Amino acid sequence: MRTIIVGGGIMGLSTAWGLARQGHEVELFEQGALPNPLASSMDEHRLIRHPYGEHRGYARMIDDAYRAWDLLWADLGQRLYASTGTLALNGNGADWAERSAATLASIGKPMAEIPVDELPSRFPLMDTKGVERAFWIATGGVLFAQDIVSALVRHLAAQPRVRLRDHTPIRAVDLERGSVTTESGATHTADVVVVTAGAWFGRLLPALASRVVPSRQIVVYFDLPADQRAAWAKAPMVIEKTGDVGLYLVPPAEGRGMKIGDHEFSRNGDPAAERTASAEEMRPLLDRCRSLIKGFDRWRIDRLKVCFYSVTEDERFVVERQGAHGWAMSPCSGHGFKFGALMGLELARTIVEGRDATAHARWAAGLVGDEPT
Numbered sequence: 001m002r003t004i005i006v007g008g009g010i011m012g013l014s015t016a017w018g019l020a021r022q023g024h025e026v027e028l029f030e031q032g033a034l035p036n037p038l039a040s041s042m043d044e045h046r047l048i049r050h051p052y053g054e055h056r057g058y059a060r061m062i063d064d065a066y067r068a069w070d071l072l073w074a075d076l077g078q079r080l081y082a083s084t085g086t087l088a089l090n091g092n093g094a095d096w097a098e099r100s101a102a103t104l105a106s107i108g109k110p111m112a113e114i115p116v117d118e119l120p121s122r123f124p125l126m127d128t129k130g131v132e133r134a135f136w137i138a139t140g141g142v143l144f145a146q147d148i149v150s151a152l153v154r155h156l157a158a159q160p161r162v163r164l165r166d167h168t169p170i171r172a173v174d175l176e177r178g179s180v181t182t183e184s185g186a187t188h189t190a191d192v193v194v195v196t197a198g199a200w201f202g203r204l205l206p207a208l209a210s211r212v213v214p215s216r217q218i219v220v221y222f223d224l225p226a227d228q229r230a231a232w233a234k235a236p237m238v239i240e241k242t243g244d245v246g247l248y249l250v251p252p253a254e255g256r257g258m259k260i261g262d263h264e265f266s267r268n269g270d271p272a273a274e275r276t277a278s279a280e281e282m283r284p285l286l287d288r289c290r291s292l293i294k295g296f297d298r299w300r301i302d303r304l305k306v307c308f309y310s311v312t313e314d315e316r317f318v319v320e321r322q323g324a325h326g327w328a329m330s331p332c333s334g335h336g337f338k339f340g341a342l343m344g345l346e347l348a349r350t351i352v353e354g355r356d357a358t359a360h361a362r363w364a365a366g367l368v369g370d371e372p373t
């Protein structure tokens with residue numbers, strides 16, 4: 001079996017890995033360098049966590065996602081992950097933490113509720129005034145995303161049946177015939193073409209462009225005084241919403257950066273445009289950090305990073321058969337990286353074994369086991 005993959009982010013690379021480990025031929029096209037610094041997958045970290053709001057199907061998939069990462073660590077010969085545990089905080093009408101806890105309880109993975117009067121002693125780095133409910137689960141942590149995609153590129157480059165073509169933009173795909181045309185006009189054909197073009201997805205698949213839209217997101221990296229850095233390096237990931245701005249905080253595990261972002265999708269922007277951001281754009285988030293984090297006045301902004309991902313209305317993965325020889329694959333949310341290894345392995349199995357495409361799409365959309373139990 002010969003497969004062409006368009007896009008060298010975590011989805012394309014993982015699918016190539018899944019196919020290559022079964023002995024199949026893969027040709028992967030990437031418009032930029034491999035990995036591409038502009039890809040959504042190229043940031044220091046991405047979080048993996050069990051709490052998933054009321055998305056029971058995705059919450060259930062997290063254990064499989066961990067197993068897929070373990071398989072990848074074995075193939076790469078290194079583990080690019082730090083376990084931190086997950087702390088979810090809510091107040092002022094926001095209830096994502098409660099909904100997540102209820103969902104996890106219903107599938108036998110309970111979160112522990114922490115009485116709010118215990119928060120100051122258990123989490124002394126934060127001022128938790130305004131927090132009304134707090135939940136903890138020991139699972140969850142930081143995937144070292146850009147190290148993972150870089151290691152995958154090196155691993156795949158050493159596989160005899162894999163051909164990686166960097167700096168080769170694809171201008172058009174024909175999923176009925178199983179062919180792609182490069183910017184320079186060359187046509188390549190395969191048994192199957194998989195489009196994993198991230199925020200650029202709609203340009204190659206215009207029929208899906210109104211459903212899968214690019215979303216410009218900004219994250220802030222901070223420089224911390226050494227004492228605070230050491231303390232935060234041992235802290236959990238924090239997912240918080242007690243007011244207008246909800247934030248997630250990624251601790252600086254194993255020497256990586258300290259990062260904070262917000263939960264809001266912009267649902268606009270052009271991934272090919274100039275990527276600049278100002279601290280002013282992040283003012284509400286920075287104000288919330290000032291009230292939540294003790295000693296925040298000693299933190300300095302190290303850099304603002306503008307990233308793009310694709311997003312759908314319902315935040316569910318699109319992994320769908322298109323034409324006689326094609327698949328479209330996009331995480332369509334700010335939560336796709338954690339499922340990268342799993343999605344790649346499973347799509348490879350479906351392609352090779354000829355499993356049912358509709359069932360695969362439902363599974364990838366998190367709809368299997370999603371109904372209340």
Ligand SMILES: Cc1cc2nc3c(=O)[nH]c(=O)nc-3n(C[C@H](O)[C@H](O)[C@H](O)COP(=O)(O)OP(=O)(O)OC[C@H]3O[C@@H](n4cnc5c(N)ncnc54)[C@H](O)[C@@H]3O)c2cc1C
Nearest residue numbers: 007009010011031039040041047170198307335336337338
């Ligand atoms: C700020 C932010 C925070 C996030 N946080 C998390 C998190 O905590 N946990 C989590 O699980 N997920 C998170 N995500 C989401 C996750 O990063 C993405 O879902 C995932 O990385 C998308 O991978 P991808 O391979 O689909 O896309 P990408 O990584 O963007 O890769 C697509 C690739 O396709 C290439 N390409 C596009 N068009 C063409 C073409 N015509 N020809 C050739 N190549 C092409 C691009 O150059 C790019 O390299 C976050 C995303 C952002 C932006």
